[in-house]
Amino acid sequence: MPARSCAASPACTLAVQTLYQDHHRWLVALLRRRLNCPHGAADMAQDAFVRVLLRPEALPELREPRAYLTTIARGLLHDHWRRRSLEQAWLDTLAALPEDLAPSPEDTLAIRQTLQQLDDLLSRLAPKAREVFVLSQLQGLGYAQIAQQVGISERTVKRYMAQGFELCLSLMD
Amino acid sequence: MNDATVIREAAQWLVRLHSGEAGASDWAACARWRAAHPAHEQAWQKAERLSAQFGAVPPALGIPVLTRPTRATTQGNRRAVLRTLAALGVVAPAAWLGWQHAPWQGWTADYAAATGERRDVTLADGSRLTLNTDTAVDVVFSGTQRLVRLRRGEVYVRTAPDTAPDIATGTAPDTGSAGTPRRPFVVETPQGRLHALGTRFTVRLLAGHGDDPPATELVVLEHRVQVAPSGGSAPAIVQAGQGVRFTAAQIGPMRPQAQDPSGVDGAPGWTQGVLYADSLRLDAFLAELSRYRPGVIRCAPEVAGLRISGAFQLADTDYVLAMLRETLPVQVVLRTRWWVTVAPADRM
Numbered sequence: 001m002p003a004r005s006c007a008a009s010p011a012c013t014l015a016v017q018t019l020y021q022d023h024h025r026w027l028v029a030l031l032r033r034r035l036n037c038p039h040g041a042a043d044m045a046q047d048a049f050v051r052v053l054l055r056p057e058a059l060p061e062l063r064e065p066r067a068y069l070t071t072i073a074r075g076l077l078h079d080h081w082r083r084r085s086l087e088q089a090w091l092d093t094l095a096a097l098p099e100d101l102a103p104s105p106e107d108t109l110a111i112r113q114t115l116q117q118l119d120d121l122l123s124r125l126a127p128k129a130r131e132v133f134v135l136s137q138l139q140g141l142g143y144a145q146i147a148q149q150v151g152i153s154e155r156t157v158k159r160y161m162a163q164g165f166e167l168c169l170s171l172m173d
Numbered sequence: 174m175n176d177a178t179v180i181r182e183a184a185q186w187l188v189r190l191h192s193g194e195a196g197a198s199d200w201a202a203c204a205r206w207r208a209a210h211p212a213h214e215q216a217w218q219k220a221e222r223l224s225a226q227f228g229a230v231p232p233a234l235g236i237p238v239l240t241r242p243t244r245a246t247t248q249g250n251r252r253a254v255l256r257t258l259a260a261l262g263v264v265a266p267a268a269w270l271g272w273q274h275a276p277w278q279g280w281t282a283d284y285a286a287a288t289g290e291r292r293d294v295t296l297a298d299g300s301r302l303t304l305n306t307d308t309a310v311d312v313v314f315s316g317t318q319r320l321v322r323l324r325r326g327e328v329y330v331r332t333a334p335d336t337a338p339d340i341a342t343g344t345a346p347d348t349g350s351a352g353t354p355r356r357p358f359v360v361e362t363p364q365g366r367l368h369a370l371g372t373r374f375t376v377r378l379l380a381g382h383g384d385d386p387p388a389t390e391l392v393v394l395e396h397r398v399q400v401a402p403s404g405g406s407a408p409a410i411v412q413a414g415q416g417v418r419f420t421a422a423q424i425g426p427m428r429p430q431a432q433d434p435s436g437v438d439g440a441p442g443w444t445q446g447v448l449y450a451d452s453l454r455l456d457a458f459l460a461e462l463s464r465y466r467p468g469v470i471r472c473a474p475e476v477a478g479l480r481i482s483g484a485f486q487l488a489d490t491d492y493v494l495a496m497l498r499e500t501l502p503v504q505v506v507l508r509t510r511w512w513v514t515v516a517p518a519d520r521m
Binding site: 118 | 185193243467471
């Protein structure tokens with residue numbers, strides 16, 4: 001659904017301006033504490049206000065602006081943490097492979113990007129469901145085998161697989 | 174047409190087709206669903222793109238990364254997953270090379286075994302194949318030859334005398350002296366062709382290592398097999414009790430093979446679901462073990478040279494890893510089920 005521009009409504013613009021003036025510094029301080037990095041905090045605070053602008057309909061009834069901003073910030077922090085853990089896991093796993101078996105530099109970049117996209121899609125799956133889905137789609141294991149290896153029923157495997165496909169298909173454009 | 178409905182239906186089809194048990198009728202039914210409405214086909218195309226993305230990632234890299242613990246994994250879960258804590262090291266799964274093919278190559282091969290699976294196949298002439306973990310073969314029997322194409326993995330072959338009727342006369346074949354097949358039995362790999370001049374042997378595809386190109390490993394258990402590298406160098410005959418590694422360019426030295434006591438009639442232990450080690454280096458042992466499970470097993474350099482002996486049940490690789498702690502001064506950490514590291518035990 002296309003975002004309605006806040007510029008269309010002067011009341012909306014004023015509301016965001018007020019929100020910014022009243023709470024921007026507070027938000028940056030909060031993020032700085034969570035991130036241990038002043039630059040990242042400023043960027044993320046900007047990101048948060050961009051998100052506010054993308055949902056102008058929420059503004060008029062905003063009774064707890066800091067709670068609202070905190071919710072947005074939590075989502076951004078979660079994504080940030082997830083990207084960092086992906087980076088670390090990627091480096092660690094690459095380090096596990098001897099040089100001769102590691103992908104070429106060209107392949108490495110492509111694989112890294114694809115992993116990022118897949119991780120974005122799968123991040124909302126619960127850990128067990130994600131494990132089942134990845135074993136099926138990456139390793140090509142059948143459900144009987146996945147059920148045995150993960151220690152769950154085949155029916156649960158199928159349920160997780162359905163969750164995975166529905167999630168991915170709905171998130172992809 | 175409701176988007177959510179289409180997605181749900183598409184997901185149901187995908188769940189069915191990825192089960193490992195889908196047949197031609199399932200595919201046909203899905204094709205009818207796709208044709209029933211443009212929105213169905215659109216959803217299917219999304220699924221194809223998703224499949225292409227997964228296919229572009231090597232399982233050995235992708236599985237540990239995508240199943241890594243997240244904040245959603247509670248302390249309780251972590252304890253269920255972790256056995257002990259240790260440092261990090263390196264052992265690469267020998268079946269790594271498999272990633273370059275689509276994950277579903279098993280769907281297009283005539284016969285396939287998934288990771289950790291073993292499969293017995295009886296061919297039309299009575300010959301028997303046992304497929305080891307993560308293996309795919311095509312079988313093409315024609316009037317002139319009995320061909321098995323090894324596309325991935327490792328296979329144990331027991332040939333039978335050719336029983337195809339004689340095409341010219343329409344009568345049963347005269348198989349001549351015992352063990353002389355009418356149609357040659359050939360195993361083909363990317364590195365060349367193996368002509369079975371006898372009855373029992375194993376063939377395994379090996380990934381390239383550093384300066385070493387990909388190779389095929391042949392071990393002959395009974396009678397003889399002729400090796401003809403695809404590069405055209407002179408064929409050689411390998412006798413029972415000997416093994417050889419060859420590339421497309423050349424055949425390596427013949428090496429005598431010690432009999433595996435865990436197999437039957439000298440067949441390798443894996444045909445009985447056993448990994449046999451006789452004073453094997455730990456890193457080599459873990460590389461072998463990792464073929465039988467998804468993901469990565471890493472071995473710290475400090476313990477890579479430890480020697481391990483015994484017969485280990487491949488059906489439960491988790492148990493094998495746990496047992497390592499009983500016999501060696503190592504710790505095993507499962508960062509996730511599929512991201513294992515074996516490292517020196519903490520000093521108490």
